[in-house]
Amino acid sequence: MPRQLSPADCPPGEGPPGGGGRASGRRRFSPWRIVLTLGVVFVLLATAGWTAVQSRPAAPSARDAALLDWSSATVAGRSVPAPDAPAFEIRGFFDSLTERQRTRLAERHPMVVGNLDGAPLELRYRANRIALRDMIDTERERTEDARLSPTGQHDAGRRMNRFRSMSKAGRQILAFDPTGRGRAAEVFGDLRRAERVVVVVPGVDTDLLTFQRTALRYTAPVGMAQAVYDRGRTLAPDVRTAVIAWADYTTPRGVSMDAATGDLAREGAGRLNRLLTALPGRSTVALLCHSYGSVVCGLAAPDAPARVTDVAVAGSPGMRLRSAAVLGERRTLWAMRADGDWIADVPHLNFGGLGHGEDPVEPGFGSRRLATGGAAGHSDYFLPGTGSLTNLTAVGTGSYGSVETL
DSSP, X not given: OOXXXXXXXXXXXXXXXXXXXXXXXXXXXXXXXXXXXXXXXXXXXXXXXXXXHHOOOOOXXXXXXXXXXXXXXXXXXXXXXXXXXXXXXXXXXXXXXXXXXXXXXXXXXXXXXXXOBTBOHHHHHHHHHHXXXXXXXXXHHHHTOTTSOHHHHHHHHHHHHHHHHHTSTTOEEEEEEOSTTOEEEEEESOTTTOSEEEEEEOOSSOSTTTSSOSTTGGGSHHHHXXXXXXXXXXXXXXXXXXEEEEEOSOOOOSSSHHHHSSHHHHHHHHHHHHHHHHOOTTOEEEEEEETHHHHHHHHHGGGSXXXXXXXEEESOSOOSOSOGGGGOTTSEEEEEOOTTOGGGGSOOOOBTTBSXXXXXXXXXXXXXXXOOTTOOSSSOTTOTTOHHHHXXXXXXXXXXXXXXXX
């Protein structure tokens, strides 16, 4: 029976069919199941190898051109900091500039300034609006480019429409990189004044075109973050909370070798910790991580800044952690899995780097198990009206007395 706690990716979409309710103890996998899993891995390896042979080097991107311009930029005879400089160095640089100098940098180098951890927030939002407008023009031209196939022109139109939506007044785009499938992050609320910051980390098949959705709205990062922000305003109205829809890492595509390994998650973990280190103010932070996003959080959390107090994972394939104890005593790990989530049928193992290890909802892992009332399958965790959203929001806002555990 659920009890009240006193103080204390797979893809967005329904994924492959199959059951998988809650496990009542440590799951055991038969030798046949393990052989079958390794057979699937072999097929993925063969396919990935063929794809690698067939691929061609990509042409220089808009981001590459922007970085090249930035490398020779100066302000009043001073060189600008490297894009990967520590956040404190970038912050110090911008603090030394006049408002006019900052604005000029954002206008001349929007795709760099908009992604600089440590740069002033409002300047980043402004720079990304400029970069989005520039990319709208680029994609509009591509929709009429006779050298592109009809499919290519259609894809350009979709990207143009996405960029138009992201550039609307009032949206706070914290990161924007249109390279390849693209990356982005958006802020809900006042990040500078927040007492509590929630970072929503999504799973596979997340890119600029799936950053937000009209149908299946709450399976996409923007919808997930908006749901947490809106629920937090009723659940914890006295807590100044900001929520970040953080899709600023390269995610795997579908059922692939990238989804079965930790390479993209490691790169994402580094980017996530860089963001956390650069956050303004003294807010505490909660990470809400869905599906493959929980792998990213598992790799990031042990080295995350001390301000991260909570990590909550939903529909996790594993976190590449031995147990919750790896996070230390000052950081709480919460885990949930809804009835019917097919991720329960994925073997939680790590064989030669394939798979993501132990199941965080198992009792022996050491996480606190969250109730998911009303959620079903792999994609409902952030759906308004569900117990899963309420519990994720309670953890996010630090409202531990409202958390319902199993």
